Amino acid sequence: MPVLWPKKKKLMQKLVKRMKDGNSFSAELIQLGFSKTTVTQVNLALQQGNLIECLNQLSILSRLKQEQVKKLRAELSYPFVLAIMMVILLAFMQSFISTQFSDGNEHSGDLVMLGLIGVVLAGIYFLARIIVLLNKQDYDSMQRLTKYPIIGPVILLYVNYLLVYDIGMLLASGFSLQKMCEYASKQEKGSLQQALGQKIGHQLAEGTNLEEIVEQEVFLPNSLLVLLKTGSERKNLSQSCLMLGRSLFIDLTQKIEKLVVNVQPFCFILIGFCVIGMYLKLLMPMYSMMQGL
Numbered sequence: 001m002p003v004l005w006p007k008k009k010k011l012m013q014k015l016v017k018r019m020k021d022g023n024s025f026s027a028e029l030i031q032l033g034f035s036k037t038t039v040t041q042v043n044l045a046l047q048q049g050n051l052i053e054c055l056n057q058l059s060i061l062s063r064l065k066q067e068q069v070k071k072l073r074a075e076l077s078y079p080f081v082l083a084i085m086m087v088i089l090l091a092f093m094q095s096f097i098s099t100q101f102s103d104g105n106e107h108s109g110d111l112v113m114l115g116l117i118g119v120v121l122a123g124i125y126f127l128a129r130i131i132v133l134l135n136k137q138d139y140d141s142m143q144r145l146t147k148y149p150i151i152g153p154v155i156l157l158y159v160n161y162l163l164v165y166d167i168g169m170l171l172a173s174g175f176s177l178q179k180m181c182e183y184a185s186k187q188e189k190g191s192l193q194q195a196l197g198q199k200i201g202h203q204l205a206e207g208t209n210l211e212e213i214v215e216q217e218v219f220l221p222n223s224l225l226v227l228l229k230t231g232s233e234r235k236n237l238s239q240s241c242l243m244l245g246r247s248l249f250i251d252l253t254q255k256i257e258k259l260v261v262n263v264q265p266f267c268f269i270l271i272g273f274c275v276i277g278m279y280l281k282l283l284m285p286m287y288s289m290m291q292g293l
Contacts, residue, residue: 026188035137036191041166043187050169057165064253071260079267086274090281116277120270139195146218154255159192160221161248166193167224168241177228178204192219221248 015028025046029039038058045054130151133141145155170180181204184197196219203213214225227240 030188035135036188037137037142037162037193040184040187040191040193041162044166044169044183044193050172053169060249064256068256068260071257072263075260075264076267079264079271082271083267083274086271086278090278116270116274123270137192138190139192140190142192142219150259154252154259156218157248157252157255159219161245161252162192163196163219164221164224164241164248165245168238168245171238171241172235177210196220 011032015032018028019025026039026043029042030036034042041054041058042051045051126148130145130148133145142155142159146152146159148155166184167180170183175183178201181197181201184193185201187194187197196217200213200217204210210228211225214220214222214228221244223244224241227237227244230237230240
């Protein structure tokens with residue numbers, strides 16, 4: 001690894017040393033910043049001999065993420081410049097122009113600006129919250145993210161893709177549904193796969209119908225139930241799951257691209273409201289003063 005990744009030579013050497021000291025590979029990956037869900041995927045692939053295919057899948061997701069982040073930065077560059085100019089103009093208005101009308105009793109413009117600032121701060125808070133939850137990528141975090149407006153359907157589609165892919169890999173290795181749940185429940189605690197494996201395994205043990213389980217579990221797509229009902233051999237089911245996974249990935253890519261493209265218009269709308277607030281802040285005191293003449 002140090003030869004293949006010379007820039008991270010020291011990191012790789014430390015990793016090798018810690019593993020020789022008895023530390024588990026999954027614990028080291030988590031310490032390096034990988035999510036529990038990703039670590040569980042790697043563990044499953046290592047144990048089933050599908051590491052190369054798993055790494056290919058993770059690299060595709062990583063490239064998709066990098067491409068969309070790059071597009072998002074490009075989309076936000078112009079609104080960001082406008083926002084900076086607006087803040088400078090607001091500071092100028094506050095310090096030089098508004099002082100001329102300090103005796104006025106009209107504060108409508110100030111209330112509008114305070115409201116807009118509150119909206120912006122709330123947006124920043126929710127964005128930071130989303131980033132924190134995305135970095136965790138455990139069952140609880142993903143469940144919370146699916147309830148967020150706008151981004152929720154994208155997160156749900158992403159989780160559907162991951163789970164369908166994992167199910168396809170386990171079916172290819174000859175696992176039954178019950179054994180899948182037992183196997184997944186032994187993975188990294190708190191990960192998406194472990195939480196679902198434990199939950200579904202418990203439901204199956206209680207005699208809950210498979211159709212009912214899939215319909216109640218938000219992270220399992222209903223299209224998966226159609227495949228399981230066909231009664232095909234595990235090899236054919238595995239191929240069908242992988243095909244469904246590719247279809248979900250295409251849908252995921254399209255939804256993310258649509259989401260990124262819509263960011264800039266939303267920013268312009270927000271900036272437009274801020275400009276209206278600035279005009280009100282300037283003109284309402286002037287209008288109030290003219291009424292008093």
